[in-house]
Amino acid sequence: MALCGDHKDREVRIHESLEELSTDLADYIAELSEASVKERGVFSIALSGGSLISLMGKLCEAPYNKTVDWAKWYIFWADERVVAKSHADSNYKLAKDNLLSKVPIVPSHVHSINDSVSAEEAADEYKFVIRQLVKSRIVSVSDVSDSPKFDLILLGMGSDGHVASLFPDHSVLEEKDEWVAFITDSPKPPPERITFTLPVINSASNVAIVVTGENKAETVHLAIDDIGPDCPLLPARLVQPRKGKLTWFLDNNAASKLDNYQFSE
Numbered sequence: 612m613a614l615c616g617d618h619k620d621r622e623v624r625i626h627e628s629l630e631e632l633s634t635d636l637a638d639y640i641a642e643l644s645e646a647s648v649k650e651r652g653v654f655s656i657a658l659s660g661g662s663l664i665s666l667m668g669k670l671c672e673a674p675y676n677k678t679v680d681w682a683k684w685y686i687f688w689a690d691e692r693v694v695a696k697s698h699a700d701s702n703y704k705l706a707k708d709n710l711l712s713k714v715p716i717v718p719s720h721v722h723s724i725n726d727s728v729s730a731e732e733a734a735d736e737y738k739f740v741i742r743q744l745v746k747s748r749i750v751s752v753s754d755v756s757d758s759p760k761f762d763l764i765l766l767g768m769g770s771d772g773h774v775a776s777l778f779p780d781h782s783v784l785e786e787k788d789e790w791v792a793f794i795t796d797s798p799k800p801p802p803e804r805i806t807f808t809l810p811v812i813n814s815a816s817n818v819a820i821v822v823t824g825e826n827k828a829e830t831v832h833l834a835i836d837d838i839g840p841d842c843p844l845l846p847a848r849l850v851q852p853r854k855g856k857l858t859w860f861l862d863n864n865a866a867s868k869l870d871n872y873q874f875s876e
């Protein structure tokens with residue numbers, strides 16, 4: 612693995628293969644889970660959709676399937692498409708089929724959106740659910756705002772630089788008060804989605820952005836490198852946890868246009 616020379620609270624991990632990235636990602640998640648369970652008795656983790664889920668596949672295998680304290684996991688989604696849970700576009704279905712059904716997660720700890728209401732109602736209901744779990748301290752609360760503080764938020768990044776369902780130039784990037792927003796005009800189908808807002812993402816204890824493939828290399832460069840005042844306002848670049856730690860997981864292809872990085876053991 613190569614490490615980019617970086618800020619104190621941001622790390623860029625570059626992997627020579629998808630196999631190496633998947634193992635490192637599983638180790639990272641397992642270690643955060645263990646630390647949270649030790650400290651708080653629970654682990655609150657928010658997933659995304661897309662390529663991230665298959666890259667988490669090692670968690671379903673030995674040793675993680677036996678060593679992770681799955682009963683203590685509380686699962687959320689950083690974004691969800693407003694479609695039926697059985698629909699091929701559902702981020703819930705993707706995670707259920709490829710991860711959650713393969714490990715002993717407690718069904719009542721899985722907090723997916725209500726798929727039988729409008730995007731606006733689904734976002735409102737999801738906020739309410741999260742608020743109850745903040746009250747019971749299943750989800751921590753930020754000490755610098757009233758935002759929930761998830762132990763870990765896992766994000767992918769689209770080739771346009773979107774993370775969760777926060778798309779470039781969308782007004783939802785300005786949202787300061789709501790925890791969960793809805794959009795009905797996603798440039799990537801399906802159009803109706805709910806998404807964690809930047810204040811929630813940036814209140815997490817840990818955020819990981821997992822990106823692979825050469826087609827995203829230019830966007831990775833724009834999101835990570837110091838490119839001066841003409842830098843486009845990519846949503847991925849706005850992920851800057853206020854008190855938490857940001858870790859990028861890249862393969863060699865996605866990292867190929869970064870300005871510089873040095874190899875380590």
Ligand SMILES: O=C1O[C@H](COP(=O)(O)O)[C@@H](O)[C@H](O)[C@H]1O
Binds near residue numbers: 660692766769
């Ligand atoms: O639409 C979405 O896209 C992003 C990126 O997906 P990827 O397949 O290019 O990795 C994903 O992170 C997000 O959750 C999803 O709704």
